[in-house]
Amino acid sequence: MNDAANNSSSDASTPELGELPELNRATLDWSTVEQLFHDIAELTQVLEVIAKTNARTNANDKPLEMVQGLELLKTRQAMGVQLRYLHEGVQWWDTLMWRDDEVHLVRIRHNFGDHQ
Numbered sequence: 001m002n003d004a005a006n007n008s009s010s011d012a013s014t015p016e017l018g019e020l021p022e023l024n025r026a027t028l029d030w031s032t033v034e035q036l037f038h039d040i041a042e043l044t045q046v047l048e049v050i051a052k053t054n055a056r057t058n059a060n061d062k063p064l065e066m067v068q069g070l071e072l073l074k075t076r077q078a079m080g081v082q083l084r085y086l087h088e089g090v091q092w093w094d095t096l097m098w099r100d101d102e103v104h105l106v107r108i109r110h111n112f113g114d115h116q
């Protein structure tokens with residue numbers, strides 16, 4: 001990410017059984033959000049795009065494309081969007097949510113092992 005992002009991350013390596021997965025957080029400006037969506041679409045294998053209308057409800061009943069997820073986030077028709085993707089053999093879940101006028105990113109590295 002670029003200088004517009006305020007990053008913090010945990011100091012975790014690949015989690016072992018019973019450990020929590022690696023977690024990273026950042027606050028992003030809108031141009032960084034757009035770049036993130038572009039990079040994930042171009043450089044990873046996108047598994048799923050999920051829009052959230054509230055804390056407990058998914059907005060989409062059918063799979064979304066990256067461009068649809070970005071538009072729902074931009075227009076605030078969804079309170080957040082979760083991007084699930086594979087990068088270099090590792091599954092990542094990025095959750096982007098509006099808080100006031102900022103987009104907050106929570107990125108989790110999952111280690112599902114043979115359960116995929």
